[in-house]
Structures are given as C-alpha cells and as structure tokens.
Amino acid sequence: MKDILLSQQDGVLTITINRPEKKNAITREMYAAMADAFESVASNNDVKVIVIKGEGDSFTAGNDITMFANASEETTQDTVRFMKALAESSVPVVAQVHGAAVGIGTTLLLHCDFVYCADSTYFSLPFINLALVPEYGSSLLLPKLVGHKKAAEWLMLGDAFDANEALSAGIVNKVCSIDELEQTTQQTVSKLLSKPKHALRQTKALMKSEQDEMMTHLHTELKVFGEQLASAPAKEAFDAFLNKRKPDFTQFD
Numbered sequence: 001m002k003d004i005l006l007s008q009q010d011g012v013l014t015i016t017i018n019r020p021e022k023k024n025a026i027t028r029e030m031y032a033a034m035a036d037a038f039e040s041v042a043s044n045n046d047v048k049v050i051v052i053k054g055e056g057d058s059f060t061a062g063n064d065i066t067m068f069a070n071a072s073e074e075t076t077q078d079t080v081r082f083m084k085a086l087a088e089s090s091v092p093v094v095a096q097v098h099g100a101a102v103g104i105g106t107t108l109l110l111h112c113d114f115v116y117c118a119d120s121t122y123f124s125l126p127f128i129n130l131a132l133v134p135e136y137g138s139s140l141l142l143p144k145l146v147g148h149k150k151a152a153e154w155l156m157l158g159d160a161f162d163a164n165e166a167l168s169a170g171i172v173n174k175v176c177s178i179d180e181l182e183q184t185t186q187q188t189v190s191k192l193l194s195k196p197k198h199a200l201r202q203t204k205a206l207m208k209s210e211q212d213e214m215m216t217h218l219h220t221e222l223k224v225f226g227e228q229l230a231s232a233p234a235k236e237a238f239d240a241f242l243n244k245r246k247p248d249f250t251q252f253d
C-alpha cells in the first residue's frame, strides 16, 4: 500500500510511514499493513532487524483523527494488532525519528530497542487534550522510566517535549542533526547484522521479562481508551481539530 512502504534487503526490513501530506497520521489500513509486516517477520528467518521511519517532514502525527472520530471496535482492531506485533517482535527494532512524533508516534518508541532522533524532533502525548487516556502501556512504562512527576507533565498536562528531554528521559538512544540521522541509524543496523542471529533474538526475549505485566496493562488502558473515545468530550475534541478550532470542554464539567 502506498501509505506504508516496505523494503527488505540484506536482512533488514524497513517500514516507512509515507503519508507526508497528513504528517504521516496513521489510518486503520496503515496499522493493518504495519501489523502484517511485523507479524510476517515471526516466520521469516531472513529478517534480522526492523527499521521504522517516516517520509517527509515528520515521523508521524499519530492516529488519524478522522479515524478516531468514526471509531468502532472493528476499526481499532488493526491498531491493537499492530501494537501487539511490535511489542512482541522477536527481532530488534530500530526507530529513526524526526519532525513530529505525536501520540502513538511517541508511545511506539517505548517498544523499540533503539531510537535515534533528529535534534529538531517534537514529541507529544496529547491524549488528555483529546479527552482520551494514554495507550500502548505508556501509563505503566513512562512513570517507571521517567518518574511520576515527569510522566504527569506529559500525560496529564499533555506538555510537548524536545529531543534533549527525550534523551535525558531515556526514550531515545542518541540525538543528532537531521543530516546525520540516516547514518546514525545505519551504524546500529550494521552492528546488529554482525551479531549471531539466534543469540540476538534470545537476548531480546530475555530483556522482555516484564512483558506480561505490560500486556495486561495495555489491555486495561484499551478498555478505558475505548470508553473515552466514545465520550462527548472526545467528540468535541475531534470536531475541534478537524474544524481547526479550540475545543470547549467546560460544557461537560
């Protein structure tokens, strides 16, 4: 599909989010294509590393808000399938990030093994501003990683943060200039390709000892997320975004 480009070469599967005119906002079909790609690696011994990146000026502006506005249990199935497939990936995943990394554009990074970002990257978890709740295990993982106070700024206030803050919080491995980004990613990819395949997969599996707790939490979040998605304040937030106006949540207080 044109909005998700897949290329496999020399043991590397590269997934490129390719909807630059919409800041790479992710639709149901795009989630399905990425889920298929991650799932296919489980039975593909030729892939040793997965790289995920965005085309144009952004990594991704997160879930397509039009999709949110028309969401049903059926339409969110592919999002959940993608979340599980990435979180359970048996091979190392390297994210190459630049521009906007919003919503799932930030939360998916918590499930990658290596994250390299350009110094101009803009991270944001604006769920609260959409009357939603965090997703993808982030309400468990972020307080553990950055402490409750910092996580509260990002998840309760919806404060955006920059590349250096992401680095000091431990969300990214390295910050570099946009010109060095591809090369920085490729250095790690080359190192990974030189490692023994089976031991690499086993190492990753051993590092995921808290996976069961995370998956349980992810499902708890999804239940609350689904309830919020159908709520009147969320409908107000989606309508406001799509009509380029500020939402008014006071009418629901």
Ligand code: COA
Pocket (backbone or CB within 6 Å): 021, 022, 023, 025, 026, 061, 062, 063, 064, 065, 066, 100, 102, 103, 104, 126, 127, 130
């Ligand atoms: N869903 C649907 N469309 C989106 C989108 C999203 N998440 N993010 C951006 N777009 C669209 C815009 O509506 C706009 O479309 P248009 O040209 O038809 O009007 C186009 O992409 C460009 O976005 P724009 O807002 O003009 O770019 P910007 O550089 O001014 O701002 C962002 C970039 C990422 C800050 C801004 O687009 C944004 O806040 N997007 C929403 C992020 C979000 O809340 N995601 C959901 C997270 S849960």
